[in-house]
Amino acid sequence: MLKDIDEMLLTSEKKRENLIPILQRIQQRHAYLSPDAMKLVALHLGISSSEVYGVATFYNQFRFHPPGKHQIKVCLGTACHVVGGDIILENFERKLGIKDGETTPDREFSIERVACVGCCALAPVAVVDDVVQACMAPSKVEGILLGFDIERERDEREKQESEASQ
Amino acid sequence: MPRLTIDDIEIEVPHGTKVIDAAERLGIMIPRFCYHRGLGSVGACRMCAVKFLQGPFKGLQMSCMIDAQDGMVISTTDAEALDFRRHVIEWLMLNHPHDCPVCDEGGHCLLQDMTVSGGHGMRRFSGEKRTYRDQYLGELVQHEMNRCIHCYRCVRFYREFAGYRDLGALQIAQKVYFGRLADGPLESPFAGNLVDLCPTGVYTDKPARFRARRWDLERGPSLCIHCSLGCNTVAGARYREVLRQEARLNEEVNGYFICDLGRYGFAYAGHPERPRSPRIGSQAVGWQEAVAVACDRLARLGPRSIACLSSARASVETLGTLKYLSKRVGSDHFVCFYDAAVKFKMGEIVSKLDGRTAVSLRDIEKADLLIGVGADPINAAPMLALAMRQAQRAGAKVVMMDPRPLFLPCDFEHLSVSPELFDVCLSALVKSTFDRERVGKHGEAAVTLYDRMLSCDPLDASVQARLEPLIAVVEGCRRPIIICGSDIAPASSVSFAADVALLMGEVKDQSGVFYVLPGANAYGAALFDAANGSSFESVVQEIEDGAIKALIVAESDPFRYVADRDRLQRALNKLELLLVLDYLPSETVRKAHIFLPTRAIFETRSSFINQEGRLQVAEKIHSPGTPIWQVSNKGHPPRLYGTGICGGEPRAAWRVLQQIAHTLVHSQNEISENDPWPVIGGECAVLARHHQHNGPLHGLRIIPQTSTAAFFDGDLDLQPKQPMDGHLTLLPVVSTFATEELASYSEIIQRVIGSPCAYLHSDDAERCGLLDCDRIRIAVDDGFLEIDLTVSDKMARGFLILPRHSRFEWQKLHCFAQGLPVEKIGNCTP
Ligand code: SF4
Ligand code: FES
Ligand code: FES
Numbered sequence A: 001m002l003k004d005i006d007e008m009l010l011t012s013e014k015k016r017e018n019l020i021p022i023l024q025r026i027q028q029r030h031a032y033l034s035p036d037a038m039k040l041v042a043l044h045l046g047i048s049s050s051e052v053y054g055v056a057t058f059y060n061q062f063r064f065h066p067p068g069k070h071q072i073k074v075c076l077g078t079a080c081h082v083v084g085g086d087i088i089l090e091n092f093e094r095k096l097g098i099k100d101g102e103t104t105p106d107r108e109f110s111i112e113r114v115a116c117v118g119c120c121a122l123a124p125v126a127v128v129d130d131v132v133q134a135c136m137a138p139s140k141v142e143g144i145l146l147g148f149d150i151e152r153e154r155d156e157r158e159k160q161e162s163e164a165s166q
Numbered sequence B: 001m002p003r004l005t006i007d008d009i010e011i012e013v014p015h016g017t018k019v020i021d022a023a024e025r026l027g028i029m030i031p032r033f034c035y036h037r038g039l040g041s042v043g044a045c046r047m048c049a050v051k052f053l054q055g056p057f058k059g060l061q062m063s064c065m066i067d068a069q070d071g072m073v074i075s076t077t078d079a080e081a082l083d084f085r086r087h088v089i090e091w092l093m094l095n096h097p098h099d100c101p102v103c104d105e106g107g108h109c110l111l112q113d114m115t116v117s118g119g120h121g122m123r124r125f126s127g128e129k130r131t132y133r134d135q136y137l138g139e140l141v142q143h144e145m146n147r148c149i150h151c152y153r154c155v156r157f158y159r160e161f162a163g164y165r166d167l168g169a170l171q172i173a174q175k176v177y178f179g180r181l182a183d184g185p186l187e188s189p190f191a192g193n194l195v196d197l198c199p200t201g202v203y204t205d206k207p208a209r210f211r212a213r214r215w216d217l218e219r220g221p222s223l224c225i226h227c228s229l230g231c232n233t234v235a236g237a238r239y240r241e242v243l244r245q246e247a248r249l250n251e252e253v254n255g256y257f258i259c260d261l262g263r264y265g266f267a268y269a270g271h272p273e274r275p276r277s278p279r280i281g282s283q284a285v286g287w288q289e290a291v292a293v294a295c296d297r298l299a300r301l302g303p304r305s306i307a308c309l310s311s312a313r314a315s316v317e318t319l320g321t322l323k324y325l326s327k328r329v330g331s332d333h334f335v336c337f338y339d340a341a342v343k344f345k346m347g348e349i350v351s352k353l354d355g356r357t358a359v360s361l362r363d364i365e366k367a368d369l370l371i372g373v374g375a376d377p378i379n380a381a382p383m384l385a386l387a388m389r390q391a392q393r394a395g396a397k398v399v400m401m402d403p404r405p406l407f408l409p410c411d412f413e414h415l416s417v418s419p420e421l422f423d424v425c426l427s428a429l430v431k432s433t434f435d436r437e438r439v440g441k442h443g444e445a446a447v448t449l450y451d452r453m454l455s456c457d458p459l460d461a462s463v464q465a466r467l468e469p470l471i472a473v474v475e476g477c478r479r480p481i482i483i484c485g486s487d488i489a490p491a492s493s494v495s496f497a498a499d500v501a502l503l504m505g506e507v508k509d510q511s512g513v514f515y516v517l518p519g520a521n522a523y524g525a526a527l528f529d530a531a532n533g534s535s536f537e538s539v540v541q542e543i544e545d546g547a548i549k550a551l552i553v554a555e556s557d558p559f560r561y562v563a564d565r566d567r568l569q570r571a572l573n574k575l576e577l578l579l580v581l582d583y584l585p586s587e588t589v590r591k592a593h594i595f596l597p598t599r600a601i602f603e604t605r606s607s608f609i610n611q612e613g614r615l616q617v618a619e620k621i622h623s624p625g626t627p628i629w630q631v632s633n634k635g636h637p638p639r640l641y642g643t644g645i646c647g648g649e650p651r652a653a654w655r656v657l658q659q660i661a662h663t664l665v666h667s668q669n670e671i672s673e674n675d676p677w678p679v680i681g682g683e684c685a686v687l688a689r690h691h692q693h694n695g696p697l698h699g700l701r702i703i704p705q706t707s708t709a710a711f712f713d714g715d716l717d718l719q720p721k722q723p724m725d726g727h728l729t730l731l732p733v734v735s736t737f738a739t740e741e742l743a744s745y746s747e748i749i750q751r752v753i754g755s756p757c758a759y760l761h762s763d764d765a766e767r768c769g770l771l772d773c774d775r776i777r778i779a780v781d782d783g784f785l786e787i788d789l790t791v792s793d794k795m796a797r798g799f800l801i802l803p804r805h806s807r808f809e810w811q812k813l814h815c816f817a818q819g820l821p822v823e824k825i826g827n828c829t830p
Helices: A002-010 A016-030 A035-045 A049-058 A078-082 A085-096 A138-165 B019-025 B079-092 B110-117 B153-161 B193-197 B260-270 B287-300 B316-328 B340-352 B361-366 B382-393 B419-433 B436-440 B444-454 B461-476 B491-507 B522-529 B536-545 B565-574 B587-591 B653-665 B677-683 B685-689 B747-752 B762-768 B810-816
Strands: A070-075 A109-114 A126-128 A131-133 B003-006 B009-012 B049-054 B059-062 B073-075 B141-143 B168-170 B177-179 B203-205 B218-223 B232-238 B241-247 B306-309 B333-335 B369-373 B397-401 B413-415 B480-484 B512-515 B550-554 B577-582 B594-597 B606-609 B615-618 B727-733 B757-761 B775-780 B783-792 B799-803 B825-827
Touching: A002 A016, A002 A035, A016 A035, A016 A049, A035 A049, A049 B168, A070 A085, A078 A085, A085 A109, A085 A138, A126 A138, B003 B019, B049 B079, B059 B079, B079 B110, B153 B168, B153 B193, B153 B382, B193 B203, B193 B241, B218 B615, B232 B260, B241 B260, B260 B382, B260 B747, B287 B550, B287 B577, B287 B594, B287 B653, B306 B316, B306 B536, B316 B333, B316 B522, B316 B550, B316 B606, B316 B653, B316 B677, B333 B522, B333 B536, B340 B491, B340 B522, B361 B382, B361 B480, B361 B512, B369 B382, B369 B419, B369 B461, B382 B397, B397 B419, B397 B461, B413 B461, B419 B444, B419 B461, B419 B491, B436 B444, B436 B491, B444 B491, B480 B491, B491 B512, B522 B606, B536 B565, B577 B587, B577 B653, B677 B685, B727 B810, B757 B762, B762 B783, B775 B810, B799 B810
Parallel strands: A070 A109, B003 B073, B306 B333, B306 B550, B369 B397, B369 B480, B397 B413, B480 B512, B550 B577, B577 B594, B727 B799, B757 B783
Antiparallel strands: A070 A126, A126 A131, B003 B009, B049 B059, B049 B073, B141 B203, B168 B177, B218 B232, B232 B241, B606 B615, B757 B799, B775 B783, B775 B825
16 A cells, blocks of 8 residues: 555655645545555655644544444534434444544444534434434444344354355 | 833833733733743734723734734723633633643643633533543653643744744644654754743653642752853752753843753752762762862972863853962963863954854844854754744845754755865855955955955865855845854864954944854853963873873863873873862762862852853752752651751862862962952953952853954965875764763753764765665774764765764774774674
């Protein structure tokens, strides 16, 4: 991955103004900005890595963790906020042991907060793997995660069975 | 000058004064967080709101953003302003952890003060507080982000003012974080200022952590004596040792800040091995006996058989009294500079620096052109680099002539030429600015010098090409200053710099020369030392010949400075008496026949003269004594009781020296027991003029308005020598924090200095088959010296640059003064 970034950097001019476009391109390709990637960019542009990190963390569009297999987006737009979107977010966070913007160490889940996904009537809303989950409640959080757990267990069982039968 | 009314009091202030400062002049402290006079205003915290009643502005405004203007009527106590400020502080306190009992800032915390003065007494917010993870920022500064109120002072200082980039503002909104990309020591040698600047306890003094509250400390005005700038500090001591130092504002010298060496270098005074009792041989004895025996032995020796040594770290009091003693005992030898070349340069500097050319650090900030001649600010006088950066930020051009791969926290033009070319380069730069007529005003000698400049050798094409655009800059500038070093710069350049500065004064609005000297009191030492003809070389010679039989060494350690240590050792062995007075556990102290402990700067009132000739006084902070933690375990006050203070024997060197002089020559009339100044004045006319009945005039320059020295008499070095084939010239240079003597006894500083590292030009490295980061070994008489190598193309060719680092025995290389044959350099990287 770093090699790829290196090559990408070769094609962009060494100008400070290029910082954000470069970061955007890296994120497009690799889905997130790793610390090493940011160090490479700093080296390329001749600025300090804390400067790159400072700029990158200023914008919500950049992420610093690889996205999980299942992406959970919790809406905190006005309507969802009013009916307790933050409680939903907090429930996901607590269940998974990570904060928004982070990914679980096994790379299964990542949580993000988003602002209004355009279906305020269904508030509070979470979007889990592109499926809109309407009228969220703490019990539903548990239900969704339980669903994934069951799915995973089934997959593993099937895998073991197919290995055994071979 | 605008007149305005603040809280019904009228005041007239200079143009450009902010309202917040105008109020301060009246003793009205408007609450503030983001505003700091050293950094300027940004209007970020909204804490300084006041009500403007009349004048060009109306209503609630930020007093730190508005210049005082005629006719303004302002109320700082208006109900609306009070209410506004109360809300601001309440918001700022929402996330604050309220951990004052365990916070080191408590007791001198601006946030505590402002919370109270802002009128916020009750916490109403009951939500969850934002928390952060702290970072490891090195050994000097402790990080505690939860206490942050986001005033941005730290990044403004660190990035804008000081020019370092590894600390910054990260994240956004609720999560804004001040720190580094990852844990690691702060790179700037000015990082300690964050401790002073942060209005709350985010950055605190790490070595002093959990050791004292502000009100526990004995605090007083002191000085930094780690380099020649003489920055002002406030030292705070507790339980018989200094625990922390802060910067003390001095508009003419350091401004609001100091470097980390000045802040954390104090630990030498509390060194666990510091010798604290008088000693004859290895036997501890009482003062009376030690002095009596010393006097007795000195008295037995004839005149001219005693030599006196001191150094640039000794105070004016010590130097003056030693000089007095040396005259009394009929000694011809009084030496403060071990290197004859340095001594000569110091003589030139002291005689030429005068009211017309001397400049302060503030003048440097206002200059529009800075020309460096063999000066390495970051390594030799850190705060100078900060002043240069301010000049550069305001648009000044910075040109540095130096063979070293210099680093400065600002943009600069680097001419990496060898020291022999300094004169030629400086001539080439400035000659077109002068004309014969103007130069003629300074007399014949000036014209002769001018002709020499005109006739100077053409430089090689690459240097000439770099100079060309700079010459135009020199012609166009109005306030040029020459910054001249005193170690690698040849004597001719040192005096030439003053000549050029004087001539520039004729054609420019303001001009001057700023010397960087080898030691805190180098100027003072030169006042006493320079005029006499003796040198350390002649002292050693006479000891070897048997003419000198006794050596009095006051606050100096020849072993540190003299290259040929074996010869020195042999010479000392021949002595009948080696009498040493000092406060450091040095090599020379260990070898002393009679040792008398003296007081460090914090334990006695002492004066030092900085590089621009400014006499400054450091007050006594605490009484001498072994720090309590050293005499009892875990810092508990001792459980044993005695009548004296443990380790409290050290006396001020001047008192001891005066007593010896007094006993030896039985004359009491001119000696006053409690004031060293009559004696000092007797030894140095300049100082006599500047002292009053209770000490010297503090903070003033003692230089003459116009020097009577012969200007323009130096011979320019216009014919650079060709280096010997197959040889590299060795250049031992100062290295930040690692060269200075006192710092090498300061445990905190020793923890943070980097490992020694040599520099070689990439062409030379290629010739020797060496690569960057190689570890090289140099064959010397008795073995090898190893050091890491950095290859650079930002330095002059033909040099091997070596740090005078406390962990590298550069002294052993003295045999290669004429050049180091490249075959002596080996590579020990596998
Ligand atoms: S610049 Fe020099 S005098 Fe000032 S604090 Fe640093 S070492 Fe001390
Ligand atoms: S606010 Fe959540 S969907 Fe609009
Ligand atoms: S001090 Fe004026 S806005 Fe911060």
